[in-house]
Amino acid sequence: MSRILAIDYGTKRVGIAVTDPLQMIATPLASVHASEAVNFVIEYTKKEETECVVIGKPVQMDNTASESEKQIKVFIQTLRRQKPDLKIERYDERFTSVMAQQTLHTMGESKRMRKNKSVIDRTSAVIILQSYLLYRNNKIKHT
Template sequence: MGRILAIDYGAKRIGIAVTDELQLIASGLTTIPTPEIFDFLTGYLKEEKVSTIVVGEPKQMDNTPSESEALIKPFLEKIVQQFPDVKILRHDERFTSKMAFQTMLDSGLKKKQRRNKALVDEISATIILQSFMERI
């Protein structure tokens, strides 16, 4: 059984979360500048056994794709092409940024720390992963 890796895709940064090898616990891993994602994934997949990559699926309230889906489509095509042995799935990511910010508030982070957009992206990826794990 391999890890599940979750991606919160953004035009500037990508939040990444991962499970343990038993797929029990979702943890934030890092945030990567978007242009560096394939170098990161290549290295990570060489070091760790990953069975599934879950990519956040941004949707509007009426269930239609959000505008950022247009940026994600080419990314998905490339990820499927570069990592054909890894299952690629999508998971609804509505409200994850708001939930991430609330998590930061609830954990007592100072205002300066809450402005760290990279941390918001990493927490968002963790929320996507946790929600995905609860669904399966």
Template sequence: MPRILAIDYGQKRTGIAVTDDFQIIASGLTTIPSETALVFLKDYFGKEKVEKVLIGQPKQMNYEDSESAPLIEVFVVKFNKMFPDMKVERVDERFTSKMAFQTMIDSGLKKKQRQNKALIDEISATIMLQDYLSRKIF
């Protein structure tokens, strides 16, 4: 079964998570510089079967787009041009960074380790993907 991949796109870094082959468990894959995201994805899609890509949609508490939304929209347009046959689903990414930070605390990571923003981005993508999987109807 092909995988589902989640992207937490940011101005500097992009966290990426992916499911297992059975689309049951989400795992962090990596965090990459955002300017390399499309090249990374092209390489990844060449190696792995991916059925769908989730891209975070940043919203404010009142459901309006956040200030980073235009940046992500530009990425989505470029992604759709480069991978026109790939299914893309936008998902709410509110609170994922806070949840990722709390996960790091709950996991017992030291303060220095919790300052690793790349790890926060990867965990955020994983949370976004696992949340999607928990709501998915088979």
């Protein structure tokens, strides 16, 4: 099987997580500057067989798109132009940053580590990916 990448896209940094080849475990992969994200994904997919890229969809409580959605759409368009055969899916990312901080706290990480934006971005990407995997597996199970 191939891997699945997940992206927590931010205006400055992008957190990236990846599954193992069996698509069972999500782990943090990297945190890159937003301007480097497309190249990172392209290079990664050249080295590793990748089934799809799951990109977090930042939705507000009233289900309207957040302000960063415009930048995410540009990112997706650029990625599709450079790698048209790459499957891209979107997944709701509400509360992932809060959940990432709570997860780091529960794991006993230092306050300094819990405030580190790169760590939070990577952890948020892992949460997006784990949630996506659960959703996908439940969807398959009930069809």
